[in-house]
Amino acid sequence: MTEIPTSRHSAFQVLTGLFSLPAGARIGAGPMIAAVILVVIVLAAVLAPLYVPYDPLAMNSAARLQAPSSEHLLGTDPYGRDTFSRVMVGARVSLLIGVGAAVVSVAIGLMIGLVAGFFRAADGVIMRIMDSLMAIPAILLAIALVALNGPSLMSVIIAITVPEVPRVVRLVRSVILSAREEPYVEAAIALGSSMPKILIQHLMPNTFAPLIVQGTYICASAILIEAILSFLGAGVSTEIPTWGNIMAEGRTYFQIKPGLIFWPGLMLSLCILAINLLGDTARDLLDPRMKKREG
Amino acid sequence: MEFKSRDFSQAARVLKIRKLKVGLAGRPHAAPVLDGIDLDIRAGETHCLVGESGSGKSVTSLAVMGLLPKDALEVQGGLIALEGVEITAASASQMRALRARKIAMIFQEPMTALNPVLRVGEQIEEVLNMHTDLSQAEAKKRTLDMMDQVHLPDVERIYKAFPHQLSGGQRQRIMIAMALILDPDLLIADEPTTALDVTTQLQILKLIAEMQERQGTAVLFITHDMGVVAEIADTVSVMQQGRIVERAPIRDLLTDPKEDYTKKLLRAVPNLAPRVARAAATKRDVIAVQGLDMTYGGSGFFRKSEGVKAARDVNFTIKPGRTLGIVGESGSGKSTVARCIMRLIDPTAGKVTVAGTEIAQMARRQLQPHRKHFQIVFQDPYRSLNPRWTVARSLCEGPINFGTPRDEAMATAAELMELVDLPRDALDRYPHQFSGGQRQRIAIARAVAMKPDLLVADEAVSALDVSVQAQVLDLLDDIQDRFGVAMLFITHDLRVAAQICDEVLVMQKGLVVEHGPAAEVLSHPRHDYTRNLIEAAPGRHWDFANFRALDTAHPRQGATA
Numbered sequence: 001m002t003e004i005p006t007s008r009h010s011a012f013q014v015l016t017g018l019f020s021l022p023a024g025a026r027i028g029a030g031p032m033i034a035a036v037i038l039v040v041i042v043l044a045a046v047l048a049p050l051y052v053p054y055d056p057l058a059m060n061s062a063a064r065l066q067a068p069s070s071e072h073l074l075g076t077d078p079y080g081r082d083t084f085s086r087v088m089v090g091a092r093v094s095l096l097i098g099v100g101a102a103v104v105s106v107a108i109g110l111m112i113g114l115v116a117g118f119f120r121a122a123d124g125v126i127m128r129i130m131d132s133l134m135a136i137p138a139i140l141l142a143i144a145l146v147a148l149n150g151p152s153l154m155s156v157i158i159a160i161t162v163p164e165v166p167r168v169v170r171l172v173r174s175v176i177l178s179a180r181e182e183p184y185v186e187a188a189i190a191l192g193s194s195m196p197k198i199l200i201q202h203l204m205p206n207t208f209a210p211l212i213v214q215g216t217y218i219c220a221s222a223i224l225i226e227a228i229l230s231f232l233g234a235g236v237s238t239e240i241p242t243w244g245n246i247m248a249e250g251r252t253y254f255q256i257k258p259g260l261i262f263w264p265g266l267m268l269s270l271c272i273l274a275i276n277l278l279g280d281t282a283r284d285l286l287d288p289r290m291k292k293r294e295g
Numbered sequence: 296m297e298f299k300s301r302d303f304s305q306a307a308r309v310l311k312i313r314k315l316k317v318g319l320a321g322r323p324h325a326a327p328v329l330d331g332i333d334l335d336i337r338a339g340e341t342h343c344l345v346g347e348s349g350s351g352k353s354v355t356s357l358a359v360m361g362l363l364p365k366d367a368l369e370v371q372g373g374l375i376a377l378e379g380v381e382i383t384a385a386s387a388s389q390m391r392a393l394r395a396r397k398i399a400m401i402f403q404e405p406m407t408a409l410n411p412v413l414r415v416g417e418q419i420e421e422v423l424n425m426h427t428d429l430s431q432a433e434a435k436k437r438t439l440d441m442m443d444q445v446h447l448p449d450v451e452r453i454y455k456a457f458p459h460q461l462s463g464g465q466r467q468r469i470m471i472a473m474a475l476i477l478d479p480d481l482l483i484a485d486e487p488t489t490a491l492d493v494t495t496q497l498q499i500l501k502l503i504a505e506m507q508e509r510q511g512t513a514v515l516f517i518t519h520d521m522g523v524v525a526e527i528a529d530t531v532s533v534m535q536q537g538r539i540v541e542r543a544p545i546r547d548l549l550t551d552p553k554e555d556y557t558k559k560l561l562r563a564v565p566n567l568a569p570r571v572a573r574a575a576a577t578k579r580d581v582i583a584v585q586g587l588d589m590t591y592g593g594s595g596f597f598r599k600s601e602g603v604k605a606a607r608d609v610n611f612t613i614k615p616g617r618t619l620g621i622v623g624e625s626g627s628g629k630s631t632v633a634r635c636i637m638r639l640i641d642p643t644a645g646k647v648t649v650a651g652t653e654i655a656q657m658a659r660r661q662l663q664p665h666r667k668h669f670q671i672v673f674q675d676p677y678r679s680l681n682p683r684w685t686v687a688r689s690l691c692e693g694p695i696n697f698g699t700p701r702d703e704a705m706a707t708a709a710e711l712m713e714l715v716d717l718p719r720d721a722l723d724r725y726p727h728q729f730s731g732g733q734r735q736r737i738a739i740a741r742a743v744a745m746k747p748d749l750l751v752a753d754e755a756v757s758a759l760d761v762s763v764q765a766q767v768l769d770l771l772d773d774i775q776d777r778f779g780v781a782m783l784f785i786t787h788d789l790r791v792a793a794q795i796c797d798e799v800l801v802m803q804k805g806l807v808v809e810h811g812p813a814a815e816v817l818s819h820p821r822h823d824y825t826r827n828l829i830e831a832a833p834g835r836h837w838d839f840a841n842f843r844a845l846d847t848a849h850p851r852q853g854a855t856a
Contacts, residue, residue: 182678183673183675183679184678184679184681184682186637186639186671186673187671187679187680188681188692189639190639190666190670190671191666191670191693191696191741192663192664192666192693192696193692193693193696194663194696197696202681
């Protein structure tokens with residue numbers, strides 16, 4: 001009876017106290033490569049202004065539509081702007097929109113979801129509002145917002161966030177609804193813990209693992225939607241290079257200069273692939289069914 | 296009490312296991328899960344495999360069925376023979392042919408063993424379609440006939456029913472029909488009655504015995520319940536940590552166990568003789584419940600529905616240092632009463648006075664300061680502690696809510712760990728690092744930390760092995776002695792109630808049918824329902840702990856052996 005297995009904490013668990021990685025869980029080669037790719041892309045984007053050889057907006061009529069050379073690594077576009085510089089700097093906006101949309105929709109969704117899951121009275125009203133928000137397509141909303149406010153980063157993030165929030169709310173609500181039936185929550189009620197304390201300390205941590213997974217998917221889909229919106233001309237202003245903008249402009253010259261679409265497209269695909277792969281890995285690791293009972 | 300005493304030495308040997316070794320797949324040098332199991336079962340014999348959780352009972356049955364989880368467990372040596380034919384190395388398709396025809400199995404939880412989206416009749420029929428060439432009409436006729444044999448009522452209707460439309464007992468009958476329809480030589484029953492109420496359990500045990508009689512089937516019956524063993528076994532094997540430590544005919548095992556482990560196991564089995572009631576410490580009632588009513592549902596938005604009356608007009612009082620047990624089968628409303636008293640749900644009517652305060656109708660916010668007077672221990676030790684919190688944090692939660700400084704709460708927590716017999720350094724660990732019994736001790740410590748006047752134990756020992764159960768019951772007894780708390784003990788197990796309760800209240804379908812001193816209710820039940828409950832308790836005439844018949848047993852009313 002008194003024999004207790006020695007504590008086995010992964011560093012991750014000690015750090016956060018939130019999750020316990022299943023004993024012996026190994027992260028495969030795929031996710032490792034994905035992580036490396038993502039880190040490289042993020043670093044390249046953040047540090048872009050320090051190393052790109054040209055101002056991504058500087059036009060040069062003498063150097064239009066050039067082929068890749070030592071001077072212009074990936075060639076130039078119809079205005080003589082350096083494609084390499086534009087793709088690298090463009091990553092900044094794309095990633096910013098991805099992360100921004102993910103963080104904003106998870107944060108808002110978490111708050112609304114907690115309320116909907118915990119307070120029975122609010123549940124019906126909130127969920128019907130969420131259902132109606134879900135019916136708004138991101139692209140139409142973006143076009144409407146751009147028409148109202150003009151193209152801006154904010155409009156794009158709002159347009160992507162609004163239809164995502166209800167999905168997060170549903171997720172959080174369902175987790176809270178099942179967690180609140182757990183005996184340890186009832187025990188906390190019996191111990192006289194206040195409602196906010198139970199909600200924040202007992203219930204909310206249950207949502208973190210699924211939210212991390214959901215967040216990565218939102219991030220990937222936001223980057224993609226941003227590219228689509230820019231391609232349609234409903235995204236951020238055309239002066240700011242983003243992967244979508246670059247591809248939209250390269251469309252006309254696609255037959256003579258496929259690189260104008262290929263390079264930003266490749267970056268976009270790699271980036272989304274890497275994020276989704278990491279999301280899948282996180283889901284597998286954090287899924288409670290993967291956890292083993294010890295002791 | 297009468298035990299089965301037929302001699303099977305002349306009967307044909309159905310199952311023979313020799314030196315069976317099962318270990319972790321791909322790790323031949325790791326400690327084996329089963330180590331040198333020898334087992335013989337002859338036609339018509341019922342062989343019981345008993346042992347605590349983790350002793351390897353189920354692994355043994357899965358090995359025989361060829362159903363060991365792939366990539367996790369594998370047979371590493373020994374021999375399994377069915378009617379003289381070795382099946383240890385049988386291929387998957389050979390085993391598939393053997394199953395149902397030669398060996399069949401029934402499981403603990405018939406709801407999960409049946410397919411929820413298929414009609415139960417079709418599921419039985421599928422066994423016939425897979426293994427015989429019967430025509431559609433013949434198969435259906437045989438299915439209905441089999442359903443009749445397992446005493447299902449109105450077979451035509453039940454044939455078309457889905458599993459969720461049947462009761463637990465009916466589902467288990469369907470499982471038995473499915474297992475026995477091809478007249479197998481060996482039936483493996485893995486805790487088939489553990490999830491059922493005692494009266495249903497009795498019916499199912501009788502049914503298995505009847506079918507065995509009719510078909511001459513050998514039965515390997517896996518259970519942790521010594522009472523069930525006493526009722527049905529011809530021979531018994533006691534398992535501990537992957538080995539069979541003792542094997543004997545039932546009478547020999549219960550009257551003269553040889554091994555220390557068997558003795559320990561038997562000593563832990565509570566008997567049905569009620570304890571001597573304790574005197575109340577003071578006259579004052581800790582809790583008084585008057586006319587408690589709980590109706591679920593009922594107030595629809597569009598139309599008024601009847602609602603489910605889960606508890607009706609419940610009245611009782613408990614004095615300090617005394618224990619009141621509420622017993623009843625599932626759905627009797629016993630847990631509803633506990634949850635109403637804890638105000639985890641709001642009773643529809645009635646008064647609950649705890650430590651002088653009426654709490655049944657009090658608003659939740661006003662109730663908060665009174666919560667420290669009454670605490671609860673739940674059934675499932677795996678879910679009643681927050682898995683993300685250290686033990687220390689769980690133990691301190693309550694006292695800190697009531698204004699105890701953190702240092703002081705931590706000091707108390709350390710003392711409590713000693714009280715419940717766990718090392719102090721366990722405070723920094725997480726619940727998953729403890730066994731079920733240890734977690735239940737932690738849950739008890741958490742409740743005691745509040746220094747409550749009333750402790751509600753809702754099936755607090757039902758999920759535990761019998762030896763652990765005995766320790767936890769001792770702990771509760773000790774706590775009651777030391778702090779003089781009043782206890783409300785909810786249980787479906789009359790043996791446990793007899794061990795711990797001074798007073799017993801019997802509930803059926805939300806109504807209190809009998810209420811009185813434990814000795815009175817358990818020895819001289821006045822209500823038919825109570826009598827049925829007591830008579831259905833398996834092995835009730837045997838005092839397992841003292842290896843002899845129970846001398847206080849009242850005259851037997853019907854043969855159950």
